[in-house]
Amino acid sequence: MGIREEPADAWLPDEDVLACMHAFGAPEKDINAVRARIEAQREALRGELNGADFPVWAENWDVVMAFQDVQTQWVRSSFSGQRMGLNYAGVNAWLDRFIRRTRRKNMFAGLQLMERAVLVADQELADKERR
Known part of the structure; x- marks a missing residue:
């Protein structure tokens, strides 16, 4: 390597x-x-x-772009492949490298909000497929 x-x-x-x-x-x-x-x-x-x-509000743009960058950090179920959440160690490593210390707390909160929205959307799709 x-x-x-x-x-x-x-x-x-x-x-x-x-x-x-x-x-x-x-x-x-x-x-x-x-x-x-x-x-x-x-x-x-x-x-x-x-x-x-x-549409993305200007004040949310950086979080949306950060979320795009951390897409490799999804933890998936070994049985179903379903997303379980983000690997916070990997997300924090990304934040440490690319985001100023003063902005990390808010950025992390925004990433968690988007993570929850994705998980809810995944669940809605799964529920729809079962019907």
Whole structure:
């Protein structure tokens, strides 16, 4: 097993980066470049949804994108393959790597909310199939 090197352009700025740039007096051209990169990221991620458009409030966007990133952390029943919940150790490792400490508690709460919604939807589908 080797070490995986991240691509040079893997840096994903967010609104916090813009706030820091403003606070430290970064040149406007640099701020605009980062703002353009954030918007490009959002457009690329929207394209990944395969045309399944749905409204997301701006204040929830980061949680929705984080939820997309932690989709590999589902724990499944060994018998049925049904989702049981997220592997919180893996989710917390992701949060530690990508989310500022001051935002982790709220981000985790948002991820738990989405986790519960998925589990409820899974149960509704299972109930519908049994009928």
